[in-house]
Amino acid sequence: MLEPIYAVLAVAAVIVLIIGFVVVRRRPRGEVLEPPPSAPSVTGTEAPPERVGPDDEGPGPQGPEVEVVDPMGGILAPEVVVTGPELTEEEEQENIRLAEAAELAGEAGVEELVRPSFRDRLARARSAFSGYIGSILSRTDIDAETWEELEEAMIRADVGIGPATELLDSVRATVKERQLTTSVELIEAVKAEMVERLGAPAGLRTADAPPTIWLFVGVNGVGKTTTIGKVGRRLADEGRSVVMAAGDTFRAAAAEQLGTWAERCGAELVRGTEGGDPSSVVFDAVAAADSRGADVVLADTAGRLHTKSNLMEELAKVRRVADKGAGSVTEVLLVLDATTGQNGLAQARQFTEATDVTGVVLTKLDGSAKGGIVFAIASELGIPVKLVGLGESAADLVDFDAQEFVDALFSQD
Amino acid sequence: MFESLSDRFEGIFTRLRNKGRLSEEDVDEVLREIRLALLEADVNLSVVKSLQSRIRERAVGEELSRALNPALQVKKIILEELTATLGGETLRITYASKPPTVVLMAGLQGSGKTTNSAKLARWFKSQGRNPLLVGADLQRPAAVAQLRTMAERVDVPVYSAPDDVVASGQGDPVDVAKGAVTEARRLGRDVVIVDTAGRLAIDAELMDQVRRISEEVQPDYTFLVVDAMTGQDAVGVAESFHATLELDGVILTKLDGDARGGAALSVKEVVGRPIAFASTGEKVEDFDLFHPDRLAGRILGEGDLATLIEKAEEVFEEEQAEAAAARLMEGTFTFDDFLEQMQALKKMGPLSGVMGMLPGVPKEVRDVEIDDRQIARIEGIIRSMTIRERSDPDLIDGSRRERIAKGSGTAPGEVTQLVAQFKQMRQMMQQMGGNKLAKRKSKKAKKGRKGGGRVTPKGQKQVSKASFALPSLEEMEAQLPDAVKGRGGPTGAG
Numbered sequence: 070m071l072e073p074i075y076a077v078l079a080v081a082a083v084i085v086l087i088i089g090f091v092v093v094r095r096r097p098r099g100e101v102l103e104p105p106p107s108a109p110s111v112t113g114t115e116a117p118p119e120r121v122g123p124d125d126e127g128p129g130p131q132g133p134e135v136e137v138v139d140p141m142g143g144i145l146a147p148e149v150v151v152t153g154p155e156l157t158e159e160e161e162q163e164n165i166r167l168a169e170a171a172e173l174a175g176e177a178g179v180e181e182l183v184r185p186s187f188r189d190r191l192a193r194a195r196s197a198f199s200g201y202i203g204s205i206l207s208r209t210d211i212d213a214e215t216w217e218e219l220e221e222a223m224i225r226a227d228v229g230i231g232p233a234t235e236l237l238d239s240v241r242a243t244v245k246e247r248q249l250t251t252s253v254e255l256i257e258a259v260k261a262e263m264v265e266r267l268g269a270p271a272g273l274r275t276a277d278a279p280p281t282i283w284l285f286v287g288v289n290g291v292g293k294t295t296t297i298g299k300v301g302r303r304l305a306d307e308g309r310s311v312v313m314a315a316g317d318t319f320r321a322a323a324a325e326q327l328g329t330w331a332e333r334c335g336a337e338l339v340r341g342t343e344g345g346d347p348s349s350v351v352f353d354a355v356a357a358a359d360s361r362g363a364d365v366v367l368a369d370t371a372g373r374l375h376t377k378s379n380l381m382e383e384l385a386k387v388r389r390v391a392d393k394g395a396g397s398v399t400e401v402l403l404v405l406d407a408t409t410g411q412n413g414l415a416q417a418r419q420f421t422e423a424t425d426v427t428g429v430v431l432t433k434l435d436g437s438a439k440g441g442i443v444f445a446i447a448s449e450l451g452i453p454v455k456l457v458g459l460g461e462s463a464a465d466l467v468d469f470d471a472q473e474f475v476d477a478l479f480s481q482d
Numbered sequence: 483m484f485e486s487l488s489d490r491f492e493g494i495f496t497r498l499r500n501k502g503r504l505s506e507e508d509v510d511e512v513l514r515e516i517r518l519a520l521l522e523a524d525v526n527l528s529v530v531k532s533l534q535s536r537i538r539e540r541a542v543g544e545e546l547s548r549a550l551n552p553a554l555q556v557k558k559i560i561l562e563e564l565t566a567t568l569g570g571e572t573l574r575i576t577y578a579s580k581p582p583t584v585v586l587m588a589g590l591q592g593s594g595k596t597t598n599s600a601k602l603a604r605w606f607k608s609q610g611r612n613p614l615l616v617g618a619d620l621q622r623p624a625a626v627a628q629l630r631t632m633a634e635r636v637d638v639p640v641y642s643a644p645d646d647v648v649a650s651g652q653g654d655p656v657d658v659a660k661g662a663v664t665e666a667r668r669l670g671r672d673v674v675i676v677d678t679a680g681r682l683a684i685d686a687e688l689m690d691q692v693r694r695i696s697e698e699v700q701p702d703y704t705f706l707v708v709d710a711m712t713g714q715d716a717v718g719v720a721e722s723f724h725a726t727l728e729l730d731g732v733i734l735t736k737l738d739g740d741a742r743g744g745a746a747l748s749v750k751e752v753v754g755r756p757i758a759f760a761s762t763g764e765k766v767e768d769f770d771l772f773h774p775d776r777l778a779g780r781i782l783g784e785g786d787l788a789t790l791i792e793k794a795e796e797v798f799e800e801e802q803a804e805a806a807a808a809r810l811m812e813g814t815f816t817f818d819d820f821l822e823q824m825q826a827l828k829k830m831g832p833l834s835g836v837m838g839m840l841p842g843v844p845k846e847v848r849d850v851e852i853d854d855r856q857i858a859r860i861e862g863i864i865r866s867m868t869i870r871e872r873s874d875p876d877l878i879d880g881s882r883r884e885r886i887a888k889g890s891g892t893a894p895g896e897v898t899q900l901v902a903q904f905k906q907m908r909q910m911m912q913q914m915g916g917n918k919l920a921k922r923k924s925k926k927a928k929k930g931r932k933g934g935g936r937v938t939p940k941g942q943k944q945v946s947k948a949s950f951a952l953p954s955l956e957e958m959e960a961q962l963p964d965a966v967k968g969r970g971g972p973t974g975a976g
Contacts, residue, residue: 221527224521224527224714225527225714226714227524227713227714227715229521229522230517230518230521230522231522288711288736288739289592289594289736290591290592290593290594290709290736291592292591292592295622298623319764320628321627321628321629321630321631321632321635322624322625322627322628322630322631323624323628325623325624325627325628326622326623326624326625326627326628328624329623329624330623343631374736374738374739375739375740376738376739376740377738406592406709406711408590408709408712408713408715408716408719409711409712409713410524410711410712410713410714410716410741410744410745411521411522411523411524411713411742412524412711412739412740412741412742413711413713415740415741416711433590433591433592433682435682436590436682436683436684436715436719437682437683437684437715437718437719438713438714438715439715441713442713
């Protein structure tokens with residue numbers, strides 16, 4: 070057994086030296102993020118500086134390990150795929166409805182599908198949050214208890230103590246400035262402040278020259294693969310052709326899971342071998358999309374904890390390589406589980422550093438969690454929420470709307 | 483970046499140094515800081531409140547010993563309360579007298595049920611049992627396929643619905659559960675682990691389904707799988723699952739990240755069931771019984787020496803590390819030694835994580851963001867040195883520096899800096915070593931040290947393994963001045 074003292078000593082010595090080196094060398098950080106460009110043009114966000122070391126790029130034509138599965142190419146016609154046995158009755162109904170809607174709308178543009186409202190889904194669980202708001206509104210005046218309850222409400226919604234305090238401080242200023250006296254006015258001010266922090270709605274950008282590549286990143290178990298499935302379905306409903314890249318080569322059966330989704334929405338699936346290089350899978354998917362004239366590549370990646378530097382490095386490489394072929398990466402979406410607590414900010418920070426995250430997908434918002442960590446992410450890192458998952462079905466993945474989100478959070482009925 | 487509790491306390495306690503007793507106001511001020519720390523660790527607000535009141539009760543009027551720092555005394559109270567809340571003991575699994583022992587895994591989507599079912603199976607195997615995995619998640623596409631692959635890795639059979647039924651997505655998990663126990667008896671398996679689909683606690687239909695599965699298999703243990711990154715909602719989720727299933731314990735997953743895991747504390751406090759297992763990595767072996775006392779320190783950001791040493795023991799070659807440490811003390815430490823130790827250190831995970839486990843590292847140092855690119859630069863520089871240069875950095879003159887910089891793709895200034903840093907460290911360690919080495923070698927090490935004032939000395943504390951989890955007052959006392967003196971340490975160097 071290693072004498073503990075030596076272990077600690079060795080660790081400490083190495084750390085001292087590295088820190089000494091780093092502190093002096095450190096470049097000013099902080100301004101890592103630029104606000105996402107508003108124009109739809111894609112000026113491939115700057116790739117992170119090249120690393121020293123053997124990490125050589127070259128997506129290379131690692132052909133042999135990649136197999137292109139085309140569910141449409143075989144005997145299966147797309148119709149068959151859609152009505153396949155994987156569909157639940159509910160989904161089938163929905164399909165029929167979609168088909169009818171699409172027919173009505175014609176080529177000109179598919180009508181907005183029946184979209185679940187935030188209020189319906191968020192209100193499924195009567196939250197502690199709305200309880201606090203009810204209590205505040207039950208007293209007309211604003212008193213010390215009001216502020217305390219507001220803070221507690223925010224904390225319970227996972228906004229975090231720091232961001233909550235900051236948010237309420239600026240509401241305090243507003244209250245003073247506008248001389249608000251009633252709790253109704255106060256709540257409106259809080260809502261306005263929260264909406265403002267979340268920023269204007271930001272759509273998903275497409276590339277000027279196809280294929281458009283959207284990369285999905287996040288920690289384990291947040292719902293990346295499912296989200297891709299739903300986005301694919303949505304794109305397919307809009308009449309766009311989709312290629313899915315099974316970039317999660319780590320988790321057992323992740324490609325199968327994505328394959329099921331690809332079949333459901335008639336997308337093409339490009340997969341590699343288990344444990345293979347995710348960059349080459351994504352590269353091949355982009356090439357496949359290009360050669361078939363597909364519109365969008367949805368690239369899945371393996372879930373990884375943001376603290377695992379080697380895995381983050383791998384992800385940075387996937388991001389770079391995805392941009393090397395035809396088309397360009399216009400969205401890097403961080404998928405975040407609504408139950409995530411304060412660690413969500415650390416996740417957002419690390420994933421942004423590795424891949425220049427352009428937006429957040431907040432999943433599982435139909436549970437009892439409120440996903441308040443997005444406030445911290447939006448205000449500290451300037452990353453907007455772009456999509457939210459309000460339920461299990463494909464139609465439950467909807468565009469994010471800050472006003473609607475905040476209204477639902479505060480809804481009292 | 484999180485602040486550790488010691489950082490938060492610093493200001494408060496310098497004022498309290500000479501007080502004999504803590505007044506209510508003093509304690510309230512401390513409690514505010516504790517509240518912040520706990521909330522940042524995602525401890526549920528209600529739990530924070532009850533903890534605060536318990537700590538308050540104990541701390542007000544507490545006799546302050548003259549010899550000890552009041553901060554340490556209060557910290558001790560807090561750590562003890564947290565540890566008590568987390569449950570003092572590690573869960574002991576007892577096996578059903580009439581096999582099989584049935585374990586039911588439940589939780590939200592994405593908490594890690596499937597992966598941890600397989601990990602648990604491996605754990606049971608390591609206990610000499612013969613587990614059977616049951617794939618009752620027929621909802622998520624390919625969940626059963628995932629379980630099968632994982633099961634193959636740990637060499638455990640899987641029982642589930644027939645493939646075509648699984649593929650159809652129409653299978654009934656209750657039916658699967660029904661057949662599982664019989665199948666286990668037939669196969670002579672004495673532990674059955676049932677993996678269920680993830681579900682939201684508010685989904686009445688699915689909660690009813692899992693209740694029926696539970697009725698069918700009559701589990702001996704029902705575990706709720708909880709993601710360590712979960713926020714305030716963890717309590718609500720645990721309450722709902724507990725109301726439906728009567729939990730026996732919690733499996734805490736993804737503890738290998740930098741989440742503080744306050745959710746675990748909350749769940750334990752509210753549901754009253756212990757954290758049974760914790761998953762600390764992606765590999766199937768990264769899973770074991772949970773040690774409550776270690777999490778207390780982590781929640782407070784106080785470091786976790788016990789885990790650090792365990793990890794270090796895994797990755798450092800014993801003789802090599804000892805020899806390196808000895809050379810470090812003698813001042814003959816070379817760049818090659820450094821490189822070797824650095825490789826081992828890298829295996830312990832990201833540096834920030836390792837540093838978080840070292841107690842008493844000053845905040846300024848912990849806040850330094852280090853990414854592997856910078857470590858790679860250091861490595862590049864060293865690898866571009868000749869063997870002679872590595873053992874004798876004094877050799878490096880202008881032209882050698884130029885060559886090393888070119889070879890490693892760095893600037894000559896960086897080379898100079900690294901060499902200077904290295905020499906400085908070597909000198910520092912030598913000074914320390916000169917005083918202390920003899921005693922340490924005879925294993926009668928004294929706690930703490932004088933002189934120095936950098937991060938390194940913290941590692942010098944000789945602590946017995948048993949006391950790692952909750953450092954004794956003396957040990958904490960020994961740490962704290964370091965943290966204070968350490969300011970302006972490495973940050974100011976160079």
